[in-house]
Amino acid sequence: MTKVSQKLNGIQVGRAIAALFVVAGHTLKEALHAPETGPTLHWVHQFAHYGIGVDIFFVISGFIMAYISEGRIGVPGYARYFIQSRLMRVVPLYWFYTALLVTATLLVPQHLDNARFDVAHVFSSLFFYPWSPHEAGQQFPQPILALGWTLNYEMMFYIAFFVLLLVMPPKRLLPAMLILLISLSGLYLAFDWAGTPFVFWFRPIILEFAAGIVIFQVSRKGLGLTPVMAAALIGVSISGWLILPNLDHGLDSKDLRFLLLGLPASVLVLALALWSPKEAAQSTRLWKALVKIGDASYSLYLSHPFVITAVFLIWNKLNLFQTLGAISFIAATIGLSIMVGIIAQKTIEEPLLKATRRLIAKKARADVQTAPT
DSSP: OOHHHHHHHHHHHHHHHHHHHHHHHHHHHHHSTTOOOHHHHHHHHHHOOOTTTHHHHHHHHHHHHHHHTTTTTTSSTHHHHHHHHHHHHHHHHHHHHHHHHHHHHHHOOSSSSOOOOHHHHHHHHHTTOOOOOOTTTOOOOOSSGGGGGGHHHHHHHHHHHHHHHHHHHHHHHEEEEEEHHHHHHHHHSSSOOSSSHHHTTTTGGGGHHHHHHHHHHHHHHOOOOOOOOOHHHHHHHHHHHHGGSSSSSSSSTTHIIIIIIIIIHHHHHHHHHHHOHHHHHHHHHHHHHHHHHHHHHHHHHHHHHHHHHHHHHEEEEEETHTTTOOOHHHHHHHHHHHHHHHHHHHIIIHHHHHHHHHHHHHHHHHHHHSSSO
């Protein structure tokens, strides 16, 4: 196994950890709706900030965009290839699950939290615009598929990267991206953007993309971590995750998210990017399972809300919260979510991606055939 594949396996493990954090957090939150849930789970929900999974995803996204563009920046046609590949990767599957949720909202709204159907909301969701007519003035608008708010940030990052690919010299692109992200965060803090989408797009959470780019630049230096050093960094990350968000800082936690969760997430990704476990460690079932979950992390991320709702309805219908307890619901839901995510990757995500590539290739051939000679 090459050093490059080892590095990417570490990043895939990071994706798995991020997805599992998100699934666990959402599952625990749903479990709290059951009257049989004890005070311990309520305390865990308040103390353990599982939302750090999103922050890990954002840091990894910054790392990956820099990684896949290395050696290609400045190559004719790469900017178009970049944005096309990003759209193919993100849009079809997100639209699929958004359509699935809209269908469920129309057919069985009684089984969905805050179910509603609004054409403007659907279109703003499909095209990654952070606006909802039902939440006028809200500082953190949600798409139809609520966790799609993270994809609104991802798409903003991709578009900004694409524009810089068009206008910046190769050696200046990544520094320009860092300056842009820092500048936008500064504008957010300096002015009142209430009532505009910029109150969402400019939040300092976008600095997590910058952190991923910096980590990539550090990884290119050939630096490596011993197991002890990697364990120490991971320990720092865990400590930061447990301590920083629970400090009484008296400020809007959304404005401080990069410091409270983004920093611990960045330290974790740094450890995973610089540490290359030995072949024996990467051959273990745990490592292989995490890499597999990482490969399926996008499908797992988008599909797990449907699994959570289905399992919750079953547990309620069969009175399993009373007989088996909330822990059984959490364990079953997380396990089933992982299984569904991996299956969905093979049966939905990959076929959608292949079909999209075929359509684009067919259109490209048609354009060539109809071009004037």
